[in-house]
Amino acid sequence: MATTKKDLPDMMVSPETGEMLHRGVRPFVVTYKGKSLTVELPGYYPENGDDGVHVGDDMSVTDAALRTLKEEIEGVPSPATIRRVREKLKLSQREAGGLLRVGENAFDKYERGLVEPSGPTSQLLRLLDHHPELIEELRGNAA
Incomplete structure (x- = not known):
């Protein structure tokens, strides 16, 4: 707590x-x-x-600032960005983890700042943010 x-x-x-x-x-x-x-x-x-x-x-304010800098400099999405993109795509955390094949609990960990997404996952999130229609292609592959 x-x-x-x-x-x-x-x-x-x-x-x-x-x-x-x-x-x-x-x-x-x-x-x-x-x-x-x-x-x-x-x-x-x-x-x-x-x-x-x-x-x-x-110290959570320093953690948030570091994540902001990493997002700006290296493109590693912050927990807030990850949540925003997931919600934009109308996905639950479990659905997002399954579709992106990172595990059902991964988005919970990403959004709480416990784990950073891998480089490929970060890139895929960036693409989905700019092209949300691509989520339908992922859904088709998952079926």
């Missing part, structure tokens, strides 16, 4: 320094292959300085 902000206390003691840390956000730069995105990283921070303690889902 995901930890929400309301579940977290406003302050905590730093396990390293003993200093009081306050819940907040700080800008954090995520860099991949020379390209960068700045995100607002939640965590517990000292009054002065950026060294913080991150708990629960705090």
Whole structure:
């Protein structure tokens, strides 16, 4: 179960320094292959300085930024893009996994960001996004 902000206390003691840390956000730069995105990283921070303690889902914003950069630079579709294309094609996760022959549970894992699709699967998703009518050809081959 995901930890929400309301579940977290406003302050905590730093396990390293003993200093009081306050819940907040700080800008954090995520860099991949020379390209960068700045995100607002939640965590517990000292009054002065950026060294913080991150708990629960705090780091999910950096994971999302990295996926965005990988999509932009290498064409690896992000979980949001995968879901958008699947829904555009009016497929359930199981149907998509079967038609693309990646396994019935693959799209669940792709869309939760647990696994990245392979290069060929990424390319096929890009083609289906631009040419959704091709899904009928895949359906014909599956029958």
